Amino acid sequence: MPKSILFNKSFEGFRNLQINKNKRLYFNEIIDFSYINTGEIFEGVGLDFCAYKISKKSLKNKDILPVISYIKNANKNLYNS
Numbered sequence: 001m002p003k004s005i006l007f008n009k010s011f012e013g014f015r016n017l018q019i020n021k022n023k024r025l026y027f028n029e030i031i032d033f034s035y036i037n038t039g040e041i042f043e044g045v046g047l048d049f050c051a052y053k054i055s056k057k058s059l060k061n062k063d064i065l066p067v068i069s070y071i072k073n074a075n076k077n078l079y080n081s
Contacts, residue, residue: 003034003048017054029053030067 005011017025034048042049059065 001050001052003032003050005052006030006050023056025054025056026058027052027065028055028057028059030065031070032067033070 005014017027019025030053031051032048033050
C-alpha cells in the first residue's frame with residue numbers, strides 16, 4: 001500500500017484500524033520499499049510503497065514499531081523473473 005497512509009491526514013481514520021466499531025487491529029511491522037536502490041515496486045508508478053503487517057494483537061512494547069528497510073537485490077529483475 002502507499003507509504004502515504006502512515007502520514008497523510010486523509011488516512012487518519014484508516015490508521016485507527018477499528019473494525020465493527022468495537023474491535024481494534026494493530027500495526028505490528030512495516031516493510032518500507034522506498035529506500036535508495038530499491039527501484040520501483042510497480043513499474044511507472046511514482047509513489048513510495050510499504051507492506052504493513054496488521055494483527056488483532058498489539059505488540060508488547062506499544063512505543064516501538066519495527067520498520068524494515070527493503071533493499072532490492074541488484075542482480076534480480078523483478079519484472080522478468
